[in-house]
Amino acid sequence: MKKNIVNKKNILFVSRYGETLDIAFAIQKEGHKVKMFIEDKGCKEIGTGFIPKVLDWKKHKDWADLFIFDYTGYGEICESLRKEGKLVIGGSVYTDNLELDRNFGQNELKRLGIKTLPFKEFTSFKEAIEYVTKNPDSYVIKPSGEIQELKQLLFVGSDDSGSDVIRVLKAYEKTWGDHFGAFQLQKKVKGVEISASAFFNGKKFLSPVNITFEHKKLFPGELGVSTGEMGSSMFWVKESPIFDATLLKFEKTLADKNFIGHIDLNCIVNGNGIFPLEFTSRFGYPQIMIQRAGLLEPLGVFFTKLAEGKNFHIAVKKGFQVGVFMVVPPFPFTDKKAFNLFSKDAVVIFKKELKEGVHPMHLKQINGEWLITGDTGIAVLVTGTGITMKDAQRNMYNKVQHIIINNCYYRTDIGDRWFEDFDKLWSWGWL
Template sequence: MGSEVDRAIIKLKKSVGVKRKILFVSKYGETLDIANAIQTEGHSIKLFIQERGCKEIGYGFCPKVTDWKKHTDWAELIIFDYTGYGEICENLRNAGKLVVGGSIYTDLLELDRNFGHQQLKAHKIKVLPSYEFTNFQEAIVFIEKHPDTYVIKPSGETQEFKQLLFVGSDDEGLDVIRVLKAYEKSWGNDFGDFQLQKKVKGVEISIASFFNGTEFLKPINITFEHKKLFPKELGVSTGEMGTSMFWTKDSPIFDATLKKFEATLAKSNFIGHIDINCIVNGNGIYPLEFTSRFGYPQILIQRAGINEPLGDFFYRLASGQKFEIKVKKGFQVGVFIVVPPFPYEDKKTFQLFSKDAVVIIKKETKEGIHLMHLKKVNNEWLITGDTGIALLISGTGLTMKDAQRNMYNRVQNVIVNNCYYRTDIGDRWQEDSDKLWSWGLL
């Protein structure tokens, strides 16, 4: 036993501090900040971005490539940052490459909501009633026959349009019916499959962990997302405006959800990050959906809380090593700084108000300032891409209030013309934590 431990320690020492060649395969350029941080650690980086409207992101910060497949032999580690690359990741792993990314199975967990719910049931996890539809009229007739409060959840590629998710509030579902009729007029037959899910009241919470191919690494990440555009959860759903989080070695919500997938994930050839979003209340834990990849801005705020070099961290993860992640005590929070037309796509508005707008950092320190859809020209940070997400600003502290104060002080260090952001990220913690303690879930 002692010799095994000694060999593990020697292997760990040999892997830490070595400068490596790391290839990032990114769908929208969301991992620019991670790639740039790893580059500053001394590793060699190459960044590929798939989506045409995002191709400029990262210029001036990291070396860019136009065809990632030509650089797989160069790379010692390949990091895929989005869902949909699962089969490619599996093929690369089977060919002997070290890969952080999904699998065929984990792609299905996220992209096919019905499959995800079936898998939750197969793992004996309680789920909220949900119903799959392929056209709007069937869904409308269903609500008329079964009046209740529902949530509209697009599946497949349509779920990328976060503003299409609609949370109803009418007890008979009349507001959901009105929205479905509006979607039918604007989308026709192009909307794709979607779910109606029964709405339940409680605290929305995400449980996340890094998986090394065999088991989950500790500590676990507990996340509270702020999805609406305006403070107090008003306005359109954006996918994300900011997040608060902390790390813990133990969680009853983790044990009741993600932990039950450990053996299945090991069989699926998965190595990476996975998150399950839940609603919890005094009656139980109700998983809603999987994110079987990095979350945004979750991974950037996690970066603010991880107390070890990221290049070493991802290499050890991809090589299947078992280790405890070194993290900061307390809390981490992050807020997006966005510009028009966010959260909508409008090329004319983006070109008029935001394209190539300068991001100014007033003080020399850039701690807690995370790159999003930016390029660097003549040492100036310019907004690019097509969605209007400029920066993520993070803060840390032993208490949630300390982390908030740290974050919003850093926001004041940034000048972005026409920008807007939430001013209440983390405010829900005081009330949410009281509820979670009373339900025995913290």
């Protein structure tokens, strides 16, 4: 019993939007002491009633045995804490730049001999329109920096002349003016969108690695506005040709740059090769919660070993994991009036007790009831696991049927991509 108490940690979460509530809550239930700081003003109420909250994380530095930073932009702080001898899960200045500066990320891929898609960076809509006019083709408009968090601004063109991209650029010029910042025009290529990711212990990548298929559009069948994410399907593998050809080549650089945490590289693959699109050099959302559904060891132990730089095999379930967001208005848009009218303080009701697979997102807890808060409309993530993708989907959607949230909507096809993508990936030799 005494040994058990000694192993319990004080874990401080420094969060941008409260996205790691589920992780912190799970670690707390394992017996560790947890505190969370949330930076964004509109998200301050998230987690209230679930876990202890703090107004200034720096005042709790001496209390914490382990720091977990859940977003990009904290790299310099993470490096400073590591120099002080602290255990830290989080980025570095280098990995922040990989994600936030698309031009830097693409150039790093080139430096390591990884094939990239042609792209050009702009800060002027007028120059971008002139470029597409002179070089007609299909392009993707990709904002850089903090503005890339507004996922609805990413536009994937479908016209080989680029006329649809020109129309969108003209609309952005009228609505954003000079406040848009830098953005890329990247040549569009057809294939399967897939991401390879792994946990890095400061020296090397841990095995197994994770392969994820994101479902970004609002409606089933990949229709509607890009939301960032409506759900994902995934599996763990000991070896991956996609990972070996991309992220694995960053192992020495990440060690040199003092990175400890999780990193993901989203790619398009086809019969001609792998084309990396963008880095996520932090936890992915909902990726980390779906990964949690597949982990076979306590999170507190897992993250402590990772931060200590230990080399270990990650114990995971066989088969597949899937997850779907259950959301309410105004998601995926920002509209405070609509949120207050339709969603604020709405209750998450369970028809029967669900012990596993329901992950609180932007919620608070009052007298044991889960209430929606924040300002985005993301209520819960529901996960499922199974030996086959069909089993995992069935497990997940059975849970969804036992949850009542007024005005809620969610996608009904998370995981369906796999059945077509599998054939393509297998025939191209990527599985």
